[in-house]
Amino acid sequence: MTHFRFLALASFVLISSTSQFSLTLPISGGAHAQTSQEDTIQKYTCPMHPHYISTDANGACPICGMDLVPAAKKTSSETGDGSISVAPEMIQTMGIRTAPVTISNFGKTLRAFGTIETNERLENAAVSRLEGWIEDLRVRAEGDSVRTGALLYRVYSPDLISAQKDYLNSLSIGNDNRIAAVRQRLRSLGMQNTAIESLTQTQKILERVPVYAESSGTVSKLQVREGDYVKPGTKILSLQSYAEVWIIARVPESDLSLIDTGFPVHLNFPSAPNAPAEGRINYIYPTIDPKTRTGELRIEVDNGSGFLRPGAYADITMYLEKQDRLSVPTESILRDSHGAHVIIALGEGRFTSRKVEIGINAQGQTEILSGLNPDELVVSSGQFMLDSEANLQEGFSKLNAPIAASAGPTTPLSQLPIDAETLSQLDHLIDMALYFHEALTDKYKIDPYFLDPALFTTDTLKIRFANTKLVPILEESALALRAAKASREGQGLASNLARLTSSLKPWLLDGSPIHYRDAGLYLFQDNASQRLWIQEGSTPNNPYGQSDSSPIAWPDPMESIDTPALQQRESTPHANHH
Incomplete structure (x- = not known):
């Protein structure tokens, strides 16, 4: 941040004043002796602005100019059960509204953003197994399309020519064990079965051995050029299929426990509106990013149409299963160092704080796992002023x-x-x-x-x-x-x-x-x-x-x-x- x-x-501090008038919220708190003393003083208020309190019997409201009228000497009280009582006019002034605890049918909706990435399982790499020179390179640039069995390049290698001669000699002798051994040597040097079969049938040495694509795809990396000299282990090129792609999404740490592999997700791609709109989570990464406090999950998506391009953004929505849940409006939930709690309206202007255990939240509702019963009333607006008795004694004294x-x-x-x-x-x-x-x-x-x-x-x-x-x-x-x-x-x-x-x-x-x-x-x-x-x-x-x-x-x-x-x-x- x-x-x-x-x-x-979390800091709320207001400076008191020695002015002849003050805002006195009719909510109990403070020392008993001070309260008793204040009860003996007749105060006056404005009929239109009841939050204005004065001790001047002949005064006028500074807001609207109306004459002041006597105010009730005691408009609130502290009850024996730990609740507080608030005068009706102050309930209206503070904008206090209540909502019932209800059983609602809803599930959580999780939103996440991700990026399209290549499916690593669909990547194939061509690596040289011998020393030689690249000739007749058919793939000229990244992005070229290649089909299975297509000629990629030819390689001239003295070692491979020598091995071919041994193979033809073994064929002429007719020793099956020797033929199998030399054939295996050709494979280890990088000669494919198609080229070996051609050598067997023609009985002619291939000075420039062809190399064919073993899978189809798009050339994602081309690391050689015509005439390049290569050694065993030299990377020639990489073929990537985009028939399926991955979406790597980032989800807040707190939401990871709510999802699992196999969950369906709804997808929206700003750059590809006609792309598939559905996918499934097939892997949840086991680590958390310590900076963003998010975890990653992988979604596999069919891309046979080719609309999805790696690097593009994806808007992801995950719907958890709907079920009946005891819930309250999300805005009624308060939090402090002890956890979540709500303000209960007991009726007749009385309120109390109660600790609750909460579950998921969605559609403006928060699930209540314990602490409340159906049809109880919770404060959904103005609850910050009724947070708890301890906060009232400290906070409301500062609001004066x-x-x-x-x-x-x-x-x-x-x-x-x-x-x-x-x-x-x-x-x-x-x-x-x-x-x-x-x-x-x-x-x-x-x-x-x-x-x-x-x-x-x-x-x-x-x-x-x-x-x-x-x-x-x-x-x-x-x-x-x-x-x-x-x-x-x-x-x-x-x-x-x-x-x-x-x-x-x-x-x-x-x-x-x-x-x-x-x-x-x-x-x-x-x-x-x-x-x-x-x-x-x-x-x-x-x-x-x-x-x-x-x-x-x-x-x-x-x-x-x-x-x-x-x-x-x-x-x-x-x-x-x-």
């Missing part, structure tokens, strides 16, 4: 940062109250754009679980910066990230990289361009498709293909700021974080 990382993927009350729909991105910690959260999204770019240029699949921290970031920042220009950027970025979970490589990932970078462009150019310029990042545009990407280094590495690209210069935000505004901005705590 790229060496550039703004922050660790002030919302951007001083900002509104017309506030420029460059003037949003962004502090250093909030900027580091936004850098999660930039990090994902770098991750997608690297996966495309290095040709590997992204890990969908690497996207979870960035999705968590979009959920929390949308609450803090509600009704500002940052929200559309966060929403469109989240859509691109969720789509990338399903399209982990190839053109699908390329489309989501373009979508993600396009959604981030306003923030990159208008929000904090100097921050990203100083970090060594460069923004480029593909000239053919107009799609954007961001990368480290000034030499463009186009993830969309081989077409030309153009850099997009980082603007200098100071040019559009007059002196009074500049002085006011420099006095704010976040002014130096760019």
Whole structure:
């Protein structure tokens, strides 16, 4: 992966504020004494924006201007069974959605890419067994077609002439044992049975012994020329048949255990649309590439039509057998150092975390091997905010940062109250754009679980910066990230990289361009498709293909700021974080 990382993927830190208002998520956590003290304070909220909480009885909502109304003093609680309770208005604000645990009929679909290679079993090599000179060479260049029994060349060899004389002498004597011995000597010197039979019938020495093709094929290597002198062991030429070819595919290490020899596969060849669409796995290589963490498998394909050419690419799809499986939506699965788990909706706003054992995933569903029962409800959206009680006590206390009350729909991105910690959260999204770019240029699949921290970031920042220009950027970025979970490589990932970078462009150019310029990042545009990407280094590495690209210069935000505004901005705590 790229060496550039703004922050660790699992790090979520927000700075608290001493402002008179704060975002208080109604979810339990923290010390009991502190909770009891907070319960005695009357708080006020906006009917249209319930996430805004204030202690000012005569205040107004900074987002919509409506008068504040009294908020319930206690909107959540910690239960004795380890679950948590969330107020209904916060369930809506956090976008929490649930899905039932169901029994679905599906099998896993594995995608892989491979290259067409020659079938090594169909290669034959002609090697000299004697000393002599090549004459009457009939094969002149690589690519010539040869049929079985066709004359390849003739060889002049004094040793072979001497052996032929001994053979004719043995024939005249009529000693069968001697005839057999001399005949075997002729074979060992490289004289084929066809030439020996001709010698036997004509009784005339062949000064230039013919060599015939023992199999048909195409000349893949020609290592001699007319008149060349050869010795025993000299390679003359290689014949390769392309009637069958191999496809060498690379499969992630984690998927190798799901496949076996004999499995049918579906094939798609971009360079040969009329080629056979089916093949079978006939060998799985026993080693793993330590750099890519992939294993190789070999697929044998009939190529009697000749459409398939070694070196071309193949798109491979493998379907595992469908069967009934207990499953949940894949997006509901969370992972931590202890393994996979989900958030269970217990009803009446109560949630709890439960560890599960998962199997295969396909068609947006993940198999549950243990830990859940049919018809239970799991949280499929917003679950990052309900990850576990331990995470709630730590994470939600940090989410009590002030919302951007001083900002509104017309506030420029460059003037949003962004502090250093909030900027580091936004850098999660930039990090994902770098991750997608690297996966495309290095040709590997992204890990969908690497996207979870960035999705968590979009959920929390949308609450803090509600009704500002940052929200559309966060929403469109989240859509691109969720789509990338399903399209982990190839053109699908390329489309989501373009979508993600396009959604981030306003923030990159208008929000904090100097921050990203100083970090060594460069923004480029593909000239053919107009799609954007961001990368480290000034030499463009186009993830969309081989077409030309153009850099997009980082603007200098100071040019559009007059002196009074500049002085006011420099006095704010976040002014130096760019």
